[in-house]
Amino acid sequence: MKERTAVIDHTRQDPWEVALAQFNIAADKLHLDPNMREILSTCQRELSVHFPVRMGNGVVKVFNGYRVQHNVTRGPAKGGIRYHPDVVLNEIKALAMWMTWKCAVVNIPYGGAKGGVACDPKQLTPQQLETLTRRYTSEISIVIGPDRDIPAPDVNTNAQVMAWMMDTYSMHRGYSVPAVVTGKPLAIGGSEGRNEATARGAVYTIIEAAKHLGMDIEGARVVVQGFGNAGMFSAKLLAELGAIVVGVSDTGGGIFSEKGIDPAKVDAYKRETGSVSGFPGTERVTNRELLELPCDILVPAAIENQIDRDNAPRIKAKIVAEAANGPTSPDADRILFERGIFLIPDILCNAGGVTVSYFEWVQDLQNLFWREATINARLKEVMVRSFSDVLNISEKHKVDMRTAAYMLAVQRVADATMIRGIYP
Numbered sequence: 001m002k003e004r005t006a007v008i009d010h011t012r013q014d015p016w017e018v019a020l021a022q023f024n025i026a027a028d029k030l031h032l033d034p035n036m037r038e039i040l041s042t043c044q045r046e047l048s049v050h051f052p053v054r055m056g057n058g059v060v061k062v063f064n065g066y067r068v069q070h071n072v073t074r075g076p077a078k079g080g081i082r083y084h085p086d087v088v089l090n091e092i093k094a095l096a097m098w099m100t101w102k103c104a105v106v107n108i109p110y111g112g113a114k115g116g117v118a119c120d121p122k123q124l125t126p127q128q129l130e131t132l133t134r135r136y137t138s139e140i141s142i143v144i145g146p147d148r149d150i151p152a153p154d155v156n157t158n159a160q161v162m163a164w165m166m167d168t169y170s171m172h173r174g175y176s177v178p179a180v181v182t183g184k185p186l187a188i189g190g191s192e193g194r195n196e197a198t199a200r201g202a203v204y205t206i207i208e209a210a211k212h213l214g215m216d217i218e219g220a221r222v223v224v225q226g227f228g229n230a231g232m233f234s235a236k237l238l239a240e241l242g243a244i245v246v247g248v249s250d251t252g253g254g255i256f257s258e259k260g261i262d263p264a265k266v267d268a269y270k271r272e273t274g275s276v277s278g279f280p281g282t283e284r285v286t287n288r289e290l291l292e293l294p295c296d297i298l299v300p301a302a303i304e305n306q307i308d309r310d311n312a313p314r315i316k317a318k319i320v321a322e323a324a325n326g327p328t329s330p331d332a333d334r335i336l337f338e339r340g341i342f343l344i345p346d347i348l349c350n351a352g353g354v355t356v357s358y359f360e361w362v363q364d365l366q367n368l369f370w371r372e373a374t375i376n377a378r379l380k381e382v383m384v385r386s387f388s389d390v391l392n393i394s395e396k397h398k399v400d401m402r403t404a405a406y407m408l409a410v411q412r413v414a415d416a417t418m419i420r421g422i423y424p
Helices: 015-030 034-040 089-105 126-140 159-173 197-213 229-240 263-273 287-291 330-338 352-366 372-397 401-420
Strands: 045-056 059-071 077-084 111-118 149-153 221-225 244-250 253-256 283-285 297-300 319-321 342-344
Touching: 015 034, 015 089, 015 330, 015 401, 034 401, 045 089, 045 126, 059 089, 059 126, 059 149, 077 089, 077 159, 077 352, 089 111, 089 352, 089 372, 089 401, 111 126, 111 149, 126 159, 149 159, 149 352, 197 229, 197 297, 197 319, 197 342, 197 352, 197 372, 221 229, 221 287, 229 244, 229 263, 229 297, 244 263, 244 287, 253 287, 283 287, 330 342, 342 401, 352 372, 372 401
Parallel strands: 077 111, 077 149, 221 244, 221 297, 297 319, 319 342
Antiparallel strands: 045 059, 059 111, 244 253, 253 283
């Protein structure tokens, strides 16, 4: 079968186009049946909601929100909720597809979903944020549930937002349903180790990549783009292993120090000032410049479309570990692969979050909770095994790690679809 050439508008870098291009590359390598390609390249459900929120002084604002389920063949849908001004349907569709592959590549029994509201939470009061969350939850309650679709935190959402979602859903049902969301506070059924799970999973894969390359983590120079939950914990965990963090950034800009930066002190500074920018003893850099700093390990932990065909030739890292979703374009993938840079793709690298979310869901359903040491040990087992599975495919088929991860994930979902058949 003739391979498809993915056409991407580089001026926009539409996330859905990127997701389809990545899928088609793997589908070509697998010689996927055209009918199966048609099924897996389509989202099963797309819900758009438009809801009013009282903003004070009698002003009512209508917000746009979404919940998309890409595929639920292997189990209930799973995926985060993000609050961001740039949220659009195509972004949510892409993220839902990536969640399908992410769950499949680490072999947990979920399908992929994603949700979001186009808003700037930094401009909302705590009361407005709660009202928005509760109304959005009410609107999407027709598609979510502990056995149907389980949301989780994502960009600009956290454990408190999940608590409001869980409470709203429970109020509609008339009884507590803790398993409807994951990433909750411990007091209402959250799991030990969930906060650090995405970063911890990423670091497990970085350790395995370093072993494969014969590189020592101790003394390795690290740059982290995005100092939110995943980026901050990744920096701290790598520093604990003896790595030297030389650059970090957030939406306010980046900082760099040849001598190294203490992630814990930067975290404290950000909590006090609202940004890492201006941290004493560092040079200011832009987020774009940060990606091109000299380092051994680069951790993109912010948002999509950060490494593209323009800056990929100037990336200096030996390992790029995608703690964020979709930070690298297909063109950049090819450039990095040709330059010998080892990339750990997002659907593998940051799957620690959904893996521990799965553990949380299982604990909620059983009303039986595990110790953090048990959770971390089980997470490590999943991440190390999954890295090995992807690396074996990469070496066998002589493809980059992303293509290998997609080949593994797409094949698993295709196999499940074939076995179940098409209803009716």
